[in-house]
Amino acid sequence: APMVRRQDYSAPAYRIRAVELTFDLDAAKTIVGSRLSVERDTALPVQPLRLDGEDLNLLRVLVDGQSVSFRHENGQLVIDAPAAEAFTLEIRNTIAPEKNTQLSGLYASGSGLFTQCEAEGFRRITYFLDRPDVMTVFTVTLRADKKKYPVLLSNGNLLEQGELANGKHFAKWHDPFPKPAYLFAVVAADLVAREQRVLSRSGKEHLLQVYVKRGDLDKTEHAMNSLIASMVWDEARFGLALDLERFMIVAVPDFNMGAMENKGLNLFNTKFVLANAATATDVDFDGIESVVAHEYFHNWTGNRVTCRDWFQLSLKEGLTVFRDQEFSMDMAGSPSARGVRRIGDVRVLRERQFPEDAGPMAHPVRPDAYQAIDNFYTATVYEKGSEVVRMMHTLVGREGFAAGMKLYFARHDGQAVTCDDFAQAMADANPDSALAANLELFKRWYAQAGTPRLQARGVWDAEARTWTLTLAQHNPPSPGQADKLPQLIPVALGLLKRDGTALPLQLAGEAEAGGTERVLVMTEATQSFTFVNVDAEVVPSLLRGFSAPVVLDDGLSDADLLVLLAHDTDAFNRWEAGQRLAANRIRAALAAPVEAPVVLDDAFIAAMRALLRDASLDAAFKELVLTLPSEIYLADQIEGIDPQRLHAVRESLIDQLAAALHADWAWAFEAHQVKVGYKPDAWQTGQRALANLALAMLVRHAVATGDPLWPGKAYQRFKDASNMTDRLGALEALVNAHAELAEPALARFHAQFKGEALVLDKWFMLQARAPERDGRVFARIQQLLQHPDFTLGNPNRARALLFSLTHFNPAAFHRLDAAGYAFWADKVLALDTANPQLASRYARALDRWRNLAEPYRSAAREAIARVAAKPDLSGDTHEIIQRALA
Numbered sequence: 001a002p003m004v005r006r007q008d009y010s011a012p013a014y015r016i017r018a019v020e021l022t023f024d025l026d027a028a029k030t031i032v033g034s035r036l037s038v039e040r041d042t043a044l045p046v047q048p049l050r051l052d053g054e055d056l057n058l059l060r061v062l063v064d065g066q067s068v069s070f071r072h073e074n075g076q077l078v079i080d081a082p083a084a085e086a087f088t089l090e091i092r093n094t095i096a097p098e099k100n101t102q103l104s105g106l107y108a109s110g111s112g113l114f115t116q117c118e119a120e121g122f123r124r125i126t127y128f129l130d131r132p133d134v135m136t137v138f139t140v141t142l143r144a145d146k147k148k149y150p151v152l153l154s155n156g157n158l159l160e161q162g163e164l165a166n167g168k169h170f171a172k173w174h175d176p177f178p179k180p181a182y183l184f185a186v187v188a189a190d191l192v193a194r195e196q197r198v199l200s201r202s203g204k205e206h207l208l209q210v211y212v213k214r215g216d217l218d219k220t221e222h223a224m225n226s227l228i229a230s231m232v233w234d235e236a237r238f239g240l241a242l243d244l245e246r247f248m249i250v251a252v253p254d255f256n257m258g259a260m261e262n263k264g265l266n267l268f269n270t271k272f273v274l275a276n277a278a279t280a281t282d283v284d285f286d287g288i289e290s291v292v293a294h295e296y297f298h299n300w301t302g303n304r305v306t307c308r309d310w311f312q313l314s315l316k317e318g319l320t321v322f323r324d325q326e327f328s329m330d331m332a333g334s335p336s337a338r339g340v341r342r343i344g345d346v347r348v349l350r351e352r353q354f355p356e357d358a359g360p361m362a363h364p365v366r367p368d369a370y371q372a373i374d375n376f377y378t379a380t381v382y383e384k385g386s387e388v389v390r391m392m393h394t395l396v397g398r399e400g401f402a403a404g405m406k407l408y409f410a411r412h413d414g415q416a417v418t419c420d421d422f423a424q425a426m427a428d429a430n431p432d433s434a435l436a437a438n439l440e441l442f443k444r445w446y447a448q449a450g451t452p453r454l455q456a457r458g459v460w461d462a463e464a465r466t467w468t469l470t471l472a473q474h475n476p477p478s479p480g481q482a483d484k485l486p487q488l489i490p491v492a493l494g495l496l497k498r499d500g501t502a503l504p505l506q507l508a509g510e511a512e513a514g515g516t517e518r519v520l521v522m523t524e525a526t527q528s529f530t531f532v533n534v535d536a537e538v539v540p541s542l543l544r545g546f547s548a549p550v551v552l553d554d555g556l557s558d559a560d561l562l563v564l565l566a567h568d569t570d571a572f573n574r575w576e577a578g579q580r581l582a583a584n585r586i587r588a589a590l591a592a593p594v595e596a597p598v599v600l601d602d603a604f605i606a607a608m609r610a611l612l613r614d615a616s617l618d619a620a621f622k623e624l625v626l627t628l629p630s631e632i633y634l635a636d637q638i639e640g641i642d643p644q645r646l647h648a649v650r651e652s653l654i655d656q657l658a659a660a661l662h663a664d665w666a667w668a669f670e671a672h673q674v675k676v677g678y679k680p681d682a683w684q685t686g687q688r689a690l691a692n693l694a695l696a697m698l699v700r701h702a703v704a705t706g707d708p709l710w711p712g713k714a715y716q717r718f719k720d721a722s723n724m725t726d727r728l729g730a731l732e733a734l735v736n737a738h739a740e741l742a743e744p745a746l747a748r749f750h751a752q753f754k755g756e757a758l759v760l761d762k763w764f765m766l767q768a769r770a771p772e773r774d775g776r777v778f779a780r781i782q783q784l785l786q787h788p789d790f791t792l793g794n795p796n797r798a799r800a801l802l803f804s805l806t807h808f809n810p811a812a813f814h815r816l817d818a819a820g821y822a823f824w825a826d827k828v829l830a831l832d833t834a835n836p837q838l839a840s841r842y843a844r845a846l847d848r849w850r851n852l853a854e855p856y857r858s859a860a861r862e863a864i865a866r867v868a869a870k871p872d873l874s875g876d877t878h879e880i881i882q883r884a885l886a
């Protein structure tokens with residue numbers, strides 16, 4: 001596929017003011033009629049009209065009712081010289097939804113028909129100007145068999161519906177808001193809906209609906225509640241109200257992504273809609289709340305103001321992730337629960353985005369070029385993009401940020417704009433801020449790829465009673481960007497005395513101290529800040545709340561980190577101190593000779609025990625601290641990684657924590673039982689998370705020592721659990737410890753939930769993500785491929801088994817015999833013919849092959865080369881593979 005470049009952007013020569021679409025819906029053959037009101041931009045020289053189309057069967061083209069000559073070029077339908085400045089273009093074509101295994105455009109899932117148009121799926125429905133800066137008013141008539149497809153939905157408001165001959169019926173929808181084609185949606189299916197009428201603050205009534213297949217209504221309450229909470233929050237925090245009479249969410253069983261924000265008709269992967277206590281875990285409930293919010297928030301940040309071109313994707317995604325993260329924090333409530341959320345968000349960023357930014361797919365938050373835009377729905381555009389918005393929030397403050405949002409909508413409502421436009425509005429609304437003073441510098445976050453390294457060293461001068469912090473930044477090269485310029489880095493910090501008390505902060509030149517925490521704004525390659533009235537050596541707590549997406553090297557000793565772990569008031573840095581202590585031990589063990597036993601020191605164990613037993617801390621926080629950094633995160637930090645060795649070392653440390661804290665784990669398990677009715681709130685979620693971690697540690701230790709007590713208790717709990725979080729937690733404890741009781745438990749679980757697709761996904765996932773031991777997990781995955789419930793055709797199922805191995809289980813995947821890589825190559829090729837979007841995501845499992853030690857590195861390269869050799873690889877996968885080998 002040819003490269004598309006940001007610098008080549010030009011405004012559209014034609015606009016489509018309105019379109020009337022008619023669909024005669026049928027899984028085998030759907031007839032699409034399209035009547036477009038086209039206008040030529042008379043300020044531009046006359047150009048051919050080029051309409052995008054893909055996999056369409058064209059029946060006819062008319063201009064103002066007359067036939068017209070046209071040609072096909074590069075997949076586009078080209079009309080060379082339309083005579084008039086404004087004309088009506090009529091197109092008729094057919095498509096075959098049931099053959100559409102790509103799940104882009106109109107496709108069949110279960111017994112229904114659904115669409116997915118972002119980014120470029122609309123062109124798979126009919127010929128159109130399929131680009132986000134062409135915004136059109138859509139009127140849509142759907143006709144279909146009434147029995148098969150009793151529910152017919154599209155965007156906006158329902159104008160009319162009724163019966164037709166031959167058992168058919170119709171529905172006519174009109175969306176008053178001009179929108180890009182990527183926000184178009186259609187649903188024809190046999191569905192039922194949970195409905196609720198709500199009033200917005202202005203007193204307007206809205207109808208909210210959550211559509212699911214029959215039998216799933218009892219799993220829709222949480223999605224509905226999340227939707228209502230999102231509406232309330234967006235009005236309260238940003239003054240943004242729902243602009244439609246009706247807002248619909250529809251659950252789709254086969255879906256490439258999490259969900260899609262189509263105007264007024266959000267389509268969701270079932271995983272992010274369906275939940276009740278019996279079938280979904282706390283983590284699932286949480287995911288639903290944030291994805292429902294995310295898609296709802298897009299109605300303003302994405303739909304009312306959209307992207308000029310796909311290079312600006314982070315304009316809507318980074319901002320909307322920031323909004324959903326803030327929403328979840330506000331929902332969580334207490335400062336401690338907010339801290340827990342922040343830790344979770346940073347974990348995702350560092351495990352997914354940091355490796356991406358260090359590998360062959362590294363790209364700026366606002367990319368400069370792509371072959372397949374689907375490949376750029378990335379952690380960089382989403383999660384790093386959100387961090388960029390968060391830094392703006394830090395620089396202008398909460399009120400200033402709200403003012404910036406207001407100005408952004410005042411200027412750009414109804415437009416398709418750029419990341420620059422957003423940053424400009426933020427700066428203009430806050431003229432006295434550090435953001436406004438350094439706007440061009442700040443915007444390097446959009447332009448430069450890579451994770452900056454921030455070195456920080458403090459020097460105490462006893463005589464002058466000063467403590468001087470010297471910061472130095474460096475951003476290593478990325479593909480196509482050899483040299484980087486300094487970036488603006490907000491460094492939130494506090495200083496702790498060794499007894500843990502916080503020091504009042506006063507910079508040289510300031511009249512008095514101003515609080516115990518502040519934000520330093522770094523704008524140069526190196527910069528020093530001198531604090532005065534410092535009477536003793538201090539321990540700096542830098543980058544509090546992870547105030548910038550950088551890798552920090554602060555040179556703190558283990559003794560310093562123990563002070564922070566015991567006393568830091570910043571939840572993120574307190575947690576981070578514990579993670580770093582663990583990572584230091586793992587690094588030391590990796591550097592030692594293989595034969596040397598890895599022994600966990602008493603200081604670390606004592607610190608972990610103290611934290612676990614600390615009555616002032618929330619269970620959720622403790623669970624995070626007591627969980628060692630993941631193999632994926634650690635592998636990203638270590639050059640020339642040996643995944644097997646890393647796994648062995650980390651497992652050994654967990655074994656030792658399980659043994660040394662045995663009595664503490666037993667206490668924690670008993671002390672964190674929830675004795676009231678199930679609610680997925682922050683408190684209960686924390687209790688269950690810690691109890692489940694404790695149980696896992698107890699079972700692990702019992703299996704190692706041959707003690708039947710805890711495996712037996714875990715099995716009992718698995719059988720008797722009143723909710724999925726506890727049931728799955730107990731099952732996981734057995735499976736992860738390779739306990740004998742894991743087998744009967746797995747069989748029982750399968751029998752109990754065989755009708756629940758999302759629960760079966762968990763069953764596959766759990767087995768595929770278990771800690772590898774003697775190749776057992778890899779062998780089990782091979783067996784599960786043959787299981788009658790396994791299919792490559794359903795993305796959730798494919799992710800549950802295949803992605804679990806390659807993306808989430810490094811020790812099962814990176815094998816000395818290279819069988820994991822062969823597996824990967826086979827599956828990339830198998831997925832690629834049916835579903836290129838899914839295949840190219842899957843292909844990314846080997847992005848970081850260059851960071852592997854031998855013999856992994858060469859074996860991985862060979863597997864990538866085998867995929868590259870396939871002649872008809874899809875454009876999506878080709879781009880990933882080509883970058884990996886570049």
Ligand code: DPP
Pocket residue numbers: 118257258259260261294295298317377
């Ligand atoms: N635009 C969708 C979302 O992020 C997914 N592609 O919500």
Ligand code: ZN
Pocket residue numbers: 294298316317320
């Ligand atoms: Zn989004």
